[in-house]
Amino acid sequence: MESVPTRSPFHAFLFGLFATSILAGLSTPAAGQKAGELFEEVSEVLQEDYYDRNFRRNDLQTLVQKYRPQAQASRSLAEERSVIHEFLSHVPASHLALYSEATYETMLAELQGEARLTYGFQLVRLGEDFFVHTALEGGPAEQAGLLTGDRVVRLNGEAPENSPLLDWRSDDAWLPDPPIHDVLCPGQSFLYMLVERSPGLFLYIPVAPKWYSAVEATRASVQILETDRHRFGYVHFWFIHFSGLSKLLRELIAGDFAQCDALILDLRGRGGSAAEVYRILNVFDGRRDVWDKPMIALVDQFSRSAKEVLSYEIQQRQIGWLVGEPTAGAVIPATFRPVGRKAVLMFPSTTLGKHTKLLEGQGVQPEVEVRAARRFQQGADPILQAGIHSLLRHLKGNRHG
Numbered sequence: 001m002e003s004v005p006t007r008s009p010f011h012a013f014l015f016g017l018f019a020t021s022i023l024a025g026l027s028t029p030a031a032g033q034k035a036g037e038l039f040e041e042v043s044e045v046l047q048e049d050y051y052d053r054n055f056r057r058n059d060l061q062t063l064v065q066k067y068r069p070q071a072q073a074s075r076s077l078a079e080e081r082s083v084i085h086e087f088l089s090h091v092p093a094s095h096l097a098l099y100s101e102a103t104y105e106t107m108l109a110e111l112q113g114e115a116r117l118t119y120g121f122q123l124v125r126l127g128e129d130f131f132v133h134t135a136l137e138g139g140p141a142e143q144a145g146l147l148t149g150d151r152v153v154r155l156n157g158e159a160p161e162n163s164p165l166l167d168w169r170s171d172d173a174w175l176p177d178p179p180i181h182d183v184l185c186p187g188q189s190f191l192y193m194l195v196e197r198s199p200g201l202f203l204y205i206p207v208a209p210k211w212y213s214a215v216e217a218t219r220a221s222v223q224i225l226e227t228d229r230h231r232f233g234y235v236h237f238w239f240i241h242f243s244g245l246s247k248l249l250r251e252l253i254a255g256d257f258a259q260c261d262a263l264i265l266d267l268r269g270r271g272g273s274a275a276e277v278y279r280i281l282n283v284f285d286g287r288r289d290v291w292d293k294p295m296i297a298l299v300d301q302f303s304r305s306a307k308e309v310l311s312y313e314i315q316q317r318q319i320g321w322l323v324g325e326p327t328a329g330a331v332i333p334a335t336f337r338p339v340g341r342k343a344v345l346m347f348p349s350t351t352l353g354k355h356t357k358l359l360e361g362q363g364v365q366p367e368v369e370v371r372a373a374r375r376f377q378q379g380a381d382p383i384l385q386a387g388i389h390s391l392l393r394h395l396k397g398n399r400h401g
Contacts, residue, residue: 033341035080039071041339042084042098046091049335049349055092063090077341081168088173094304094330094360097346100168103182104336104344111272113241115213117185123152123160124374125169125179130160131375132195133180134269136212137236138220144207147197149377154194155183165191175328177301185209198376214238218245222252224260228392233257234264234384240272240306246279253283253290262294262391268324268372268383271305274352280310284319294394295320296387299364300372304328309355311364322366323387329363332356 043064050056067087074080081098088096099107109116120139123130132150135141155163165184171177183191191207221236235252237245257263284291297314299307299322308327314320335349351357370386 034072035074036068036072038077038080038339038341038343039068039084039087042087042345043068045337045339045345046347049337049347050091050093051332051348051350052093060091063087081343085169085173090174092174092361093332093348094172094175094328095332095334095346095348096173097170098168098339099170099336099344099346100182101342101344102184103167103170104346106182110214110239111241113213113215113244115211115216117188117209118212119183119185119191119207119209120212120217121146121148121183123166123181123183125181126374129375130181133374134238136214136217136220136238138217139212140210141207144205145203146193146195146205146207147377147379149373149375149380150195150197150203151376152193152195153202154192156192172328172330175330177328196376198378215241215244218248221266222256224256225264225388227388230262230392230395231260232262232264232388232391233260234266236266236268237272237307239270240276240280240310242273243276243279245276246283249280249283250290260293261395262296263291263320264296264298264384264387264391265320266298266384267303267307267311268298268300269302271303271307271330274306274309277306277310277313281313281317281319284314285317294391296391297322298383298387299324299327299366300383301325301328303364304330305332305334308359308364309352312355312359315364315367321368321390322364323368323390324366324370324383325372326365326369327359327363329359329361331359 047056047060067083070083071080074083084098106116119141121135121141122133124133130152132146132148132152135146135148152160155165160166167182167184169179169181171180188209193205193207194202195205196202217238218236223234225232225234233252282288297311297320299311304327308331311322311327331352332348333350333352334346337345339345368386368390370383372383373380
């Protein structure tokens, strides 16, 4: 990692995967596909299977007619994808996005706990700039010295928006999320990055890819935070994987966290499996509960779906309290459908009953609200610090800090 003088001029959740064996259906479109054909595939899927029949019957066709001419006039596939994103943003539900095959495959691997060759981070676009987002603990980016909140100036010498390594945006179209992008890892090559850590401080950081997973990042996140003569066990659930997290939590409580005064469960970012949510809740509130000390959950605007159900139940069952930002309000199951052009449509074809009715479009409000810093964080974590402060106050007799 090398400092550059300041004069340098550079400046998802899935409650259930209804797309079992979807990869077998992914295919490269035949040569000669015309502009607008991808849009037609997307709109056809929604007209057939979007969960809200009334919207399909009364409103969807009007939207299709509005955006079809723009899609047909697109001069590139990227331009047509932008039209589709704008079209989807007017369909009132979460879990609406056009994924690349690569992003879909990565997400599916993560939910299954499988390792993949990765640089270990995503990018978030804030305004015209790209910043490091979700740098996995123990992953290659973090090991190389990259920090969440670093502004990315160059990827292998190119501006991020021009880099072939920047995958399509994968944020929910209807929600006010900023664009999120995976960084493609096509092989064993180093990724050479120029980042701005703080205004005017530029760093060259080479990142070597490695086989890694969010499960490994969760295990790498485990630590005991000691402050003011108290010990807090901390673990970050990157995804609510199909299985395994409740078992890990029980192991930590019986082992590393046994002598801790409180637990910090970090639920920031993405979602996962609903079935595992209830197994996690049973650790705190069930016939085999094993933790009865104070507990907080950290949340942010990217906490969604399964994590929102978990957050809501933590509040309702009075297991603990939440610290951070209001969650995304994305509580509806996702279905996936290949639509050609190496694209996979994520969309809702059903609901999750009570939790969808209560939380979709609303989110969960934390008891202690703190805004995240996403630009130039330099290792700072205001939500975590607020959580620690809240626990200390609670242990001194002040409810929820």
